[in-house]
Amino acid sequence: MRNLSLLTDLYEFSMANGFYHDLPTTNATFDLFYRRVPDNGSFVIAAGLQQVIEALQNSQFSDADLAYFRQLGLWDEQFLTELANFKLTCELQALPEGTPVFPREPLLTVTGPLYQAQLLETLLLNIVNHQSLIATKARRLSEAAAGRPIMEFGARRAQGPDSAIYGTRAAVIGGASSTSNVLAAKQFGIPVAGTMAHSWIEAFPDELTAFRQWANRYPDNSALLVDTYDVLNSGLPNAITVFKELRAAGHEPVGIRIDSGDVTRLSQAARAQLDEAGFPDAKITISNALDEAILTSLRHEGAPIDNFGIGEKLITSASSPVLSGVYKLAATEQDGNIAPKIKVSASREKLTIPGQKQVYRLYHRGTQRAFADLIALTSETIVGQTELTVVNSDPVSVDREQQLTNFEARSLLEPVDLTTTSAVSVQTIQANMQAQLAELPRATQRLVNPDTYPVYMTTTLSHLQSELLTQLTVGSD
Amino acid sequence: MRNLSLLTDLYEFSMANGFYHDLPTTNATFDLFYRRVPDNGSFVIAAGLQQVIEALQNSQFSDADLAYFRQLGLWDEQFLTELANFKLTCELQALPEGTPVFPREPLLTVTGPLYQAQLLETLLLNIVNHQSLIATKARRLSEAAAGRPIMEFGARRAQGPDSAIYGTRAAVIGGASSTSNVLAAKQFGIPVAGTMAHSWIEAFPDELTAFRQWANRYPDNSALLVDTYDVLNSGLPNAITVFKELRAAGHEPVGIRIDSGDVTRLSQAARAQLDEAGFPDAKITISNALDEAILTSLRHEGAPIDNFGIGEKLITSASSPVLSGVYKLAATEQDGNIAPKIKVSASREKLTIPGQKQVYRLYHRGTQRAFADLIALTSETIVGQTELTVVNSDPVSVDREQQLTNFEARSLLEPVDLTTTSAVSVQTIQANMQAQLAELPRATQRLVNPDTYPVYMTTTLSHLQSELLTQLTVGSD
Numbered sequence: 001m002r003n004l005s006l007l008t009d010l011y012e013f014s015m016a017n018g019f020y021h022d023l024p025t026t027n028a029t030f031d032l033f034y035r036r037v038p039d040n041g042s043f044v045i046a047a048g049l050q051q052v053i054e055a056l057q058n059s060q061f062s063d064a065d066l067a068y069f070r071q072l073g074l075w076d077e078q079f080l081t082e083l084a085n086f087k088l089t090c091e092l093q094a095l096p097e098g099t100p101v102f103p104r105e106p107l108l109t110v111t112g113p114l115y116q117a118q119l120l121e122t123l124l125l126n127i128v129n130h131q132s133l134i135a136t137k138a139r140r141l142s143e144a145a146a147g148r149p150i151m152e153f154g155a156r157r158a159q160g161p162d163s164a165i166y167g168t169r170a171a172v173i174g175g176a177s178s179t180s181n182v183l184a185a186k187q188f189g190i191p192v193a194g195t196m197a198h199s200w201i202e203a204f205p206d207e208l209t210a211f212r213q214w215a216n217r218y219p220d221n222s223a224l225l226v227d228t229y230d231v232l233n234s235g236l237p238n239a240i241t242v243f244k245e246l247r248a249a250g251h252e253p254v255g256i257r258i259d260s261g262d263v264t265r266l267s268q269a270a271r272a273q274l275d276e277a278g279f280p281d282a283k284i285t286i287s288n289a290l291d292e293a294i295l296t297s298l299r300h301e302g303a304p305i306d307n308f309g310i311g312e313k314l315i316t317s318a319s320s321p322v323l324s325g326v327y328k329l330a331a332t333e334q335d336g337n338i339a340p341k342i343k344v345s346a347s348r349e350k351l352t353i354p355g356q357k358q359v360y361r362l363y364h365r366g367t368q369r370a371f372a373d374l375i376a377l378t379s380e381t382i383v384g385q386t387e388l389t390v391v392n393s394d395p396v397s398v399d400r401e402q403q404l405t406n407f408e409a410r411s412l413l414e415p416v417d418l419t420t421t422s423a424v425s426v427q428t429i430q431a432n433m434q435a436q437l438a439e440l441p442r443a444t445q446r447l448v449n450p451d452t453y454p455v456y457m458t459t460t461l462s463h464l465q466s467e468l469l470t471q472l473t474v475g476s477d
Numbered sequence: 478m479r480n481l482s483l484l485t486d487l488y489e490f491s492m493a494n495g496f497y498h499d500l501p502t503t504n505a506t507f508d509l510f511y512r513r514v515p516d517n518g519s520f521v522i523a524a525g526l527q528q529v530i531e532a533l534q535n536s537q538f539s540d541a542d543l544a545y546f547r548q549l550g551l552w553d554e555q556f557l558t559e560l561a562n563f564k565l566t567c568e569l570q571a572l573p574e575g576t577p578v579f580p581r582e583p584l585l586t587v588t589g590p591l592y593q594a595q596l597l598e599t600l601l602l603n604i605v606n607h608q609s610l611i612a613t614k615a616r617r618l619s620e621a622a623a624g625r626p627i628m629e630f631g632a633r634r635a636q637g638p639d640s641a642i643y644g645t646r647a648a649v650i651g652g653a654s655s656t657s658n659v660l661a662a663k664q665f666g667i668p669v670a671g672t673m674a675h676s677w678i679e680a681f682p683d684e685l686t687a688f689r690q691w692a693n694r695y696p697d698n699s700a701l702l703v704d705t706y707d708v709l710n711s712g713l714p715n716a717i718t719v720f721k722e723l724r725a726a727g728h729e730p731v732g733i734r735i736d737s738g739d740v741t742r743l744s745q746a747a748r749a750q751l752d753e754a755g756f757p758d759a760k761i762t763i764s765n766a767l768d769e770a771i772l773t774s775l776r777h778e779g780a781p782i783d784n785f786g787i788g789e790k791l792i793t794s795a796s797s798p799v800l801s802g803v804y805k806l807a808a809t810e811q812d813g814n815i816a817p818k819i820k821v822s823a824s825r826e827k828l829t830i831p832g833q834k835q836v837y838r839l840y841h842r843g844t845q846r847a848f849a850d851l852i853a854l855t856s857e858t859i860v861g862q863t864e865l866t867v868v869n870s871d872p873v874s875v876d877r878e879q880q881l882t883n884f885e886a887r888s889l890l891e892p893v894d895l896t897t898t899s900a901v902s903v904q905t906i907q908a909n910m911q912a913q914l915a916e917l918p919r920a921t922q923r924l925v926n927p928d929t930y931p932v933y934m935t936t937t938l939s940h941l942q943s944e945l946l947t948q949l950t951v952g953s954d
Contacts, residue, residue, distance in 0.1 A: 002479065004638055004660070006659045006660035006663060007632065007638055007641060007642065007658070007659070007660045008632070008658075008659055008660075009630070009632055009633070009657035009658065009659070009671050010657050010658075010659055010662075010669045010670060010671035011657065011671035011672055011673055011674055012674075013659065014671065014672070014673065014695065014698075015673055015674060015676070015677050017694070018677065018690065018691065018694045018695075019680065021694065022690050022694070023680060023681075026680065028680070030676075065663070068663045072669065074695070074698065114680060118674075118676060121633070121674075122632050122633050125633035125634070126632055126633055126634075126635055126637065126638060126641055127637070127638070129633065129634055130635070130636045130637045130640070131637075133636070134636075153486070155484065155485070155486055155599050155603055156486070156598070156599050156602035156603055156606065156802075156804075157602070157603075157606055157799050157800075157801065158603055158607065158636070159607045159610070159611075159635070159636040159637070159639075159640040159644065159793065159798070160603065160604070160607040160608075160636070160637065160639035160640045160642075160643050160644065161481055161484055161603060161604070161639045162636075162637035162638045162639035162640060163607070163636040163637045163639060163640050164484060164603055165484065165637075166637050167636065167637065180486040180487050180488065181484070181485075181486065181487075182483045182484070182485055182486070182487055182490065183481070183483035183484045183485075185487075186483060186542070186545045192487045192549065193487060194486050194487035194488035194491065195488055195491070196488055196491065196492055197488055197489075197492060197595075197598075198805075198806075198820055199492065199507075199595060199805070199806040200492050200495065200496075202806050202818050202820065203496065203500060203503065203505070203591060203806065203809060203818075204500075213495065213499050214495065217494070217495045217498065217499070218491065218495075218551070221491075221551065227822075228820070228821075229821065229949065260822055260824075312799045312801070316636065316793075316798045316799055317798075318798050318799055321636070321793045321794075321795050321798035322634050322789045322793055322795055323634075324634065324789070325633075327633075328675075328676070329675075329676040329679050329680065332680060341679050341680075343675055343679065343705070344705075344706060345704075345737055347737070472706065
């Protein structure tokens with residue numbers, strides 16, 4: 001990855017300069033988390049950690065960067081010298097990519113010198129918000145596709161090159177099985193997919209000639225696009241003619257793609273014609289502005305579709321194009337004294353959870369069935385406990401305190417190795433995600449109106465939060 | 478710009494390989510245009526041409542790319558050798574960046590060897606769709622801000638690094654005046670803006686101390702964030718205390734920023750307090766999830782706001798996050814014989830306009846008041862004409878033929894110099910956009926329910942379209 005150290009908001013540098021001078025020995029912990037799930041779902045699929053690691057490995061400031069800073073004239077030479085010799089000493093904890101993560105749970109924490117930890121905010125949010133957004137959308141589409149493969153087709157409608165490249169990576173993490181994007185396929189080892197566009201058909205005198213030329217050129221990769229003129233009266237009969245010629249020459253056709261029209265009716269008629277012509281194995285691919293609602297409707301109508309090519313609705317998460325992850329100060333530490341921090345707001349909903357924390361997934365003991373998550377201070381011992389009083393972490397929940405019994409807890413946040421030069425494959429991450437989804441209640445994975453999955457905090461954490469809130473309220477009188 | 482030659486859909490390569498072998502002497506013209514305007518507006522602001530030029534200047538395939546292609550095993554060695562020695566010979570015509578462009582008008586055309594022109598599709602669409610989308614959104618926000626500056630604040634919510642970097646460029650083209658994004662500011666010469674985050678306040682024992690430390694560090698850049706605890710009862714009184722101390726020390730405060738709450742009420746109360754305290758020049762900046770509707774409402778309510786910081790709603794065009802530009806074959810040419818092409822579809826709305834074309838803006842003669850655009854074949858002479866029969870280019874319009882008199886036409890598509898190493902500044906592009914907007918009817922610039930601006934085509938073009946449609950319809954019987 002290229003050097004993205006300047007991809008940050010100006011105020012991060014201004015605050016970093018201030019912290020560097022005014023609080024030089026203060027360390028801090030920041031939490032990266034979100035409050036609202038895109039598309040009113042109940043969880044997000046964490047993604048982007050690999051690119052965070054690569055970006056941090058490239059944390060440095062060039063002479064040109066420093067010249068630009070001097071031109072801005074905002075920060076002094078001592079701080080610029082610190083940047084010129086920048087050495088990141090922060091430590092990160094993160095959820096492994098592909099982990100389903102619920103609101104308010106830190107999916108990444110940064111601990112280190114206050115000025116450094118502050119400086120990372122914008123870049124980390126940019127990368128994690130983007131990839132987690134697209135992985136989350138891909139999970140939704142996979143759920144709606146009910147086991148049939150999803151091909152990522154969105155490069156032309158993505159929000160710039162990285163949106164296509166890293167969006168494709170995230171789409172595979174969330175469940176897509178292939179992509180049309182050659183660069184992303186090469187870079188991340190993703191199967192690459194695609195057939196012809198309408199321009200292929202139009203460049204030849206007629207559709208049958210265009211199909212024949214294609215089959216001649218790619219006899220074992222002949223997926224034909226049948227909707228340039230008229231699917232049922234032209235495209236499909238011409239495709240079947242060519243399929244018969246292919247078979248006579250010893251090749252089996254791949255199938256057809258339909259990119260417009262009423263997909264249920266067309267796929268049903270196409271399936272019938274292909275079967276009748278002796279091509280029951282020819283696949284039908286659909287690629288017309290698909291989203292979760294359309295996939296669900298196609299499934300209910302029994303449309304005989306084998307593959308879905310999904311473009312803009314996946315690569316931009318068009319129905320919900322922003323993951324509003326935030327990066328909030330959770331604690332400062334100076335001379336061994338830890339001061340937990342909260343952020344209050346006019347809206348109680350935005351109250352943050354203080355302190356250095358760990359996230360646990362809670363299972364019914366001896367099973368792989370998770371029923372809730374728990375946020376605790378890192379200083380608390382949770383693993384091994386089987387009974388616990390907990391408090392709902394949702395600041396607007398009514399029924400807050402709960403007794404949990406007969407559970408086992410597994411911690412989710414892991415130390416990040418910033419020196420690693422190897423990357424986990426996207427397929428492994430996808431498999432990890434699927435394994436974790438299998439442990440979550442089905443009702444919370446529903447696409448519409450999902451059941452809320454409880455995210456608790458320990459009573460210690462709850463008391464700490466209340467205490468800090470009281471201090472602030474008293475203080476502001 | 479890095480090498481993005483692989484940022485393309487697989488099928489572009491598969492078609493290119495086929496065209497290279499099967500239609501080796503065929504040239505083609507493709508048009509890049511769109512049909513629907515984001516946010517139901519009436520036009521798009523063209524952007525991205527500079528990055529198209531840079532990407533095409535880097536069109537080459539590395540040994541690693543070729544090794545990957547061999548591993549895919551889809552295309553033969555002769556084609557791979559052509560790619561290894563790739564030399565782009567296509568010619569481009571484009572609207573200058575910042576030009577308001579209407580549906581169906583080519584904003585970029587590519588003419589050259591069919592296989593090359595095909596190969597460019599995905600990358601060109603990716604870049605132009607993205608930047609034009611964000612420039613269009615920025616124009617809308619600027620319209621709603623009615624002359625008050627817009628600061629681009631969206632890096633953390635952008636769809637990956639490029640979405641932040643090039644999205645910021647596009648935001649300035651469309652009307653933003655500054656950005657918080659340091660990398661984009663440095664790269665494109667954009668004024669950089671920003672003050673503190675809540676974490677600055679929280680890192681100190683109390684708000685007043687945090688403000689004092691900031692004012693001490695940045696006495697001439699003291700814009701204070703006043704909503705960490707309570708705007709009217711804490712943030713503002715503390716800010717005024719520090720502003721008085723600053724003034725006593727010979728510095729004038731910049732102002733305050735409010736990031737939450739009811740912005741109208743808070744800004745009115747803040748203005749009153751600041752004025753009463755003797756700081757009528759202290760600016761009020763707002764940065765809380767703003768969009769066109771909120772800006773318009775704030776204006777109607779008379780909220781005394783000086784600057785708007787706009788994040789996710791601008792950098793992702795969240796309310797309408799996709800510009801659906803397409804790239805369609807308009808003509809082929811072989812041995813001097815030009816064959817215009819159209820793409821038909823089940824929906825008449827998607828009928829394309831054939832041939833090599835120019836776009837003209839039509840003015841009431843002797844004025845700078847544009848009233849319509851006109852699409853013509855490049856072989857037609859339009860400039861100098863003052864009377865013309867034209868046809869509405871919208872394939873679903875009812876009242877199609879019109880007589881135009883007493884107008885003058887100015888051509889919009891210009892040849893693109895692919896060898897240029899200089900870039901027009903974003904400020905120049907923004908000024909160019911504003912000059913062109915001033916020529917368009919106000920009613921078509923409305924944010925809600927804008928008047929349709931007519932886009933005509935010549936009768937020659939209309940007849941050609943009808944003729945090709947008839948041929949295709951006859952052929953498909």
